[in-house]
Amino acid sequence: MDDIVLPRLAAGLLQQALKVSPVVVLTGGRQTGKSTLVRTLPELRDRPYLTLDDLQVRAQAQTAPDDLVGRAPILTLDEVQREPGMIMAIKRAIDAQRPRRPGRFVLTGSANLLLMKRVSETLAGRASYVSLWPLTRRERHGLGRGGTWDTFFEARVEDWYDAVRAGTPPAEDWRAAARLGGYPTPAHQLETDQARKIWFDGYVQTYLERDLQDLAAIDRLADFQRFMRACCLRLGNLVNLADIGRDTGIPRPTVHRYMNLLDTSFQVVRVEPYSVNRTKRLIKTPKLYWSDTGLALFLAGVEEPAGAHLENLVLADLMAWRDAQIPRPQILYWRTASDYEVDFVIEHGRLLLPIEVKSTSRPGLHDVRHLRAFCDEYPRHTKGALLLHTGDEVAWLGQGILAVPWWRVL
Numbered sequence: 001m002d003d004i005v006l007p008r009l010a011a012g013l014l015q016q017a018l019k020v021s022p023v024v025v026l027t028g029g030r031q032t033g034k035s036t037l038v039r040t041l042p043e044l045r046d047r048p049y050l051t052l053d054d055l056q057v058r059a060q061a062q063t064a065p066d067d068l069v070g071r072a073p074i075l076t077l078d079e080v081q082r083e084p085g086m087i088m089a090i091k092r093a094i095d096a097q098r099p100r101r102p103g104r105f106v107l108t109g110s111a112n113l114l115l116m117k118r119v120s121e122t123l124a125g126r127a128s129y130v131s132l133w134p135l136t137r138r139e140r141h142g143l144g145r146g147g148t149w150d151t152f153f154e155a156r157v158e159d160w161y162d163a164v165r166a167g168t169p170p171a172e173d174w175r176a177a178a179r180l181g182g183y184p185t186p187a188h189q190l191e192t193d194q195a196r197k198i199w200f201d202g203y204v205q206t207y208l209e210r211d212l213q214d215l216a217a218i219d220r221l222a223d224f225q226r227f228m229r230a231c232c233l234r235l236g237n238l239v240n241l242a243d244i245g246r247d248t249g250i251p252r253p254t255v256h257r258y259m260n261l262l263d264t265s266f267q268v269v270r271v272e273p274y275s276v277n278r279t280k281r282l283i284k285t286p287k288l289y290w291s292d293t294g295l296a297l298f299l300a301g302v303e304e305p306a307g308a309h310l311e312n313l314v315l316a317d318l319m320a321w322r323d324a325q326i327p328r329p330q331i332l333y334w335r336t337a338s339d340y341e342v343d344f345v346i347e348h349g350r351l352l353l354p355i356e357v358k359s360t361s362r363p364g365l366h367d368v369r370h371l372r373a374f375c376d377e378y379p380r381h382t383k384g385a386l387l388l389h390t391g392d393e394v395a396w397l398g399q400g401i402l403a404v405p406w407w408r409v410l
Contacts (some may be wrong), residue, residue: 004141004142005036006033006139006144006184006188007139007142007143007144008033008037008129008132008139008144009136009138009144009145009146009320009321010037010131010132010133010320010323010324011041011364012324012401013043013323013324013325014037014041014130015043015057017103018043018044018102018103018106020093020102020128021102021103021126021127021327022097022100022101022102022104022105022126023090023105023106023123023126023127024106024127024128024129025107025119025128025129026038026106026107026108026109026130026131026132027108027109027110027129027130027132028132028133028266028289029133029134029265029266030110030206030207030265031183031184031185032133032134032182032183032184032204032266033135034109035051035078035106035108035133037132038076038106038108039076041391043103044106045224047072047076047106047408048071048072048074048075048076050068050071050076050078051079052077052078052079052080052086053078053079053082058082059076060376061082061085061086062083062085065085065086065088065089066092068086069086073104074101074104074105075104075107075276076105076106076108077105077106077382078108078109079108080107080108080109080235083108084378086139087119087122088122089212090105090107090123091123093105094373100126104269110265110266115135116178116347119392124336130323130371131266131323133182133316133319133320134182134183134187134291134292134316134320135183135184135187135188136182136199136320136321136410137169137172137177137407137410138169138410139182139320140187142181146318146320146324147317147318147321147409147410148152148163148164148168148409149318149321149353149409150321151163152353152384153349153351153353157400160384160402161332161394161396161402162410164394164404165394168354168384168407168408169407170407171392171405172407174310174313174359174390174406174407175304175305175309176260177293177313178293178294178297178305178309178310178312178313179193179196179293179294179305181293181294181297182245182292182293183292184370185199186199186294187294188344188371196294200295200298204225204228204298204299206226206296207265208221209221209268209326211265212261212265212327212385218261223248223250223254224258224261225299226248227244227248227250227258228262229299229300229301230244230247230248230297231244231259231262231288232296232297232300232301232302233302234288234331235288235289235290235308235309235311235384236285236287236288236307236308236311236343237308238285238288238289239270239286239287239288241255241259266291266389267290267291268289268290268291269290269291269315269319270286270287270330271286271287271289271331271332271333271344272284272286272330272333273286273332273333273335274332274347275284276378285370287333288310289311289312289315291316291337291361293305293309293313293316296309306359307357307358307359310357310359310406311343311344311357312389313406313410314344314388314410315331315344318331318344319331325354327349329347329349330348331345331346332344332345332346332347333345334354334374336373340369340370340374341370342356342370343355343356343357351382351383352378352382353382353384353385354371354374354382354385354386355385355386355387355388356368356370356371356376356386356387356388357387357388357406358387358388358389358390359389359390360390360391361389361390361391362389362391363387363389363391363397363398363403364397367387367397367403368385368387368397368398368401368403371386371398371401372385372398372401375400377401383400384400384401384402385402386401386402386404387401387403387404388400388406388407388409389403389404389405389406390406392405
């Protein structure tokens with residue numbers, strides 16, 4: 001088993017935030033590597049570290065939170081969602097110090113909607129937020145970064161061909177990458193499919209029996225697990241809560257609550273539709289994906305990845321890339337009444353990048369019809385488009401439309 005600590009893409013934004021805000025909040029799903037990051041980042045590894053998983057620490061957080069936050073001039077508090085009452089003590093400590101010291105407190109924890117709302121309200125103007133997603137492919141290879149998405153916004157379209165052929169990690173079977181997912185333990189340390197299945201099984205049980213109970217009381221865990229499976233069988237589809245409720249036998253209000261819990265705890269990812277009118281984006285139907293393809297396959301009980309898992313693999317990389325920068329780009333999809341659809345549309349400033357993902361090794365002109373339609377619809381802000389495929393060839397398939405093997409970008 002390899003114990004090497006992999007560099008993380010989010011570390012750059014975390015380092016910047018430490019120089020700006022008195023409180024830095026690192027959030028993400030369980031087992032994405034939050035504790036490892038705050039304990040090994042050079043700026044943080046020598047500072048006092050306390051975790052509320054420690055019963056003694058948690059007891060002090062409950063009975064004497066001001067004493068706990070006053071233990072040291074700077075402090076890292078892990079799993080802070082386990083005692084939300086800490087937030088007011090942190091606010092008092094910050095407000096008592098003049099001038100405020102950047103990076104005084106680093107808080108980590110699995111996402112908790114109530115906690116995050118309380119943090120944002122109580123620590124308004126005092127906190128910065130950094131999200132940690134599962135490992136990207138390049139993080140898994142030790143490169144500490146995400147895909148080369150910046151290239152397509154910074155380089156001229158005519159330079160894309162040469163740029164994507166330069167300096168990439170080795171080719172990889174997308175199905176194997178989907179099975180690995182991005183959680184550090186199964187993706188980087190465990191060597192067999194069976195070992196990974198055992199790990200995923202333990203992850204689900206821990207999530208159901210502990211993390212979920214921090215978010216909300218769930219009386220019927222079997223229903224919730226069945227709901228998760230139903231979601232994982234619908235990757236890449238429009239969110240239809242009525243259908244999910246009917247198929248699982250779960251009342252619609254409960255389905256809404258379950259979906260919000262999955263969203264809150266960094267399990268599902270909902271991709272909103274692209275529209276020039278931003279208000280309309282809020283009222284149209286999103287598409288459903290999972291934060292980690294390995295876990296999604298396990299929950300669905302599926303051995304062989306499908307095209308939706310390749311889309312999900314691309315999205316997972318895009319999410320990590322998006323949340324490692326400010327201002328954050330938007331990740332959307334495009335669908336028209338005449339059934340034209342583009343898997344992802346990246347809105348970065350005033351520029352748009354449409355991306356189609358195909359699980360074919362030999363893409364042709366028929367695969368870029370929808371990309372061409374998008375480029376024709378929004379010519380002022382779209383300088384080019386990408387078709388990601390599973391083959392080996394980089395080729396132009398139309399004016400400004402480049403077909404690229406997925407592994408050359410991710």
